[in-house]
Amino acid sequence: MMQNETTAGRRQRSDGVRTHAAILEAATRLASVTGLEGLTLGRLAAELGVSKSGLYAHFGSKEQLQLETIDAALEIFGREVIAPAEAAPGGLPRLEALLEAYFSYLERWVFPGGCFFASLLAEMDAGRGVVHEKVVATEREWLRHFEGYVEAARRSGALGPDVDVPQLTFELYACMELTNYHWVMFRDPAVLERGRRAVARLLAHART
Amino acid sequence: MMQNETTAGRRQRSDGVRTHAAILEAATRLASVTGLEGLTLGRLAAELGVSKSGLYAHFGSKEQLQLETIDAALEIFGREVIAPAEAAPGGLPRLEALLEAYFSYLERWVFPGGCFFASLLAEMDAGRGVVHEKVVATEREWLRHFEGYVEAARRSGALGPDVDVPQLTFELYACMELTNYHWVMFRDPAVLERGRRAVARLLAHART
DNA sequence: CTGTAAATAGCACGATCGGTCGTTCTATTG
């Protein structure tokens, strides 16, 4: 499992790992609304009913907490969005499964602040340091992965052999992101419908 | 001009209004990278070389500073993006002028943190209070305004009479937003090219 | 059962947060 420099090589007690996981789970939910920068040890501790220092001992630094929070969110995202897509048959159906899984993930409020990673996108301006680099790397990785789905759909013949895959990926992703922001902001189901329609239209045009 | 409850009805000294404007100009630039929540009196004062209390006296509350900062940013956005579009001939050319003005506004780094309002979009989850409501209202107003351009292009006959105007507006806007985020994050000119291509493709499809 | 290290709490630190107060300086006006 995951090991950081504070817990590495140390004996782990069962209640400790349980608390550790509980902290990260709460951290992902909190950070999805406040952002990673707005994530505060005090508020997190209060929400969990533990002391600030007791919580802090699990990570050794705020930076470490942020890094592990990203990993925890990645795990949730993988379970809620990637996994359903992987379960679908390859090619276009798998891409469509990914898109639908994403909208469903928004609809079910898996994170109380909307998509965790969308929250990070906007606040990573001032960014310096390890956390910023990890966010950028994660975004790159996600784009690469997403592009793989689109490329697979194209190769399967469902998408017309001349489609610009990175371009289409960008446009699909753009519609997903804006759907998230407007969904969080307006909380109007019509936003989700618009988002679903948008990606459907993009795919329809790519099919010719 | 703009008046708030602290300055309302008071005599204004010329050096005061100059400072007031200078504060807001710096605030828009700072907030574009830190967000409105991350906007701090201390950092803003330090950046301007004035005392925190001297700065604070101009607004009376942080909330008031945030509200006026939004207005100041709106003025800049109007000058840099809206005005060039209004100068163009109506119909499709005006819409295209708006889109190009936006990408140019990103390219020229009018705000050091990318699009000021895009920075607000993502952090408005936790939002309660007047500032949150103003951000939501501003977003609604922008969408309405933007939609007006698309509708005008459709009515001019340049866009095919059956296009779904709000839907197309959403898709155009989505590509603009993601362009901003990726431009700020990756600082790669290819991002701008992708954005420009995306909106061009959307318009091309709407033209049929 | 006991020894020990992990888990957690308590407490305090320096820095910074938004905000208040009293004072000094000076631009403007009558």
Added chain:
DNA sequence: CAATAGAACGACCGATCGTGCTATTTACAG
């Protein structure tokens, strides 16, 4: 010119930030 009020300042408030250091409790290996 004198009177007035806005501009700006430094000191300071209580709260909270991230981060240490120590003491206490407790789960688990031998």
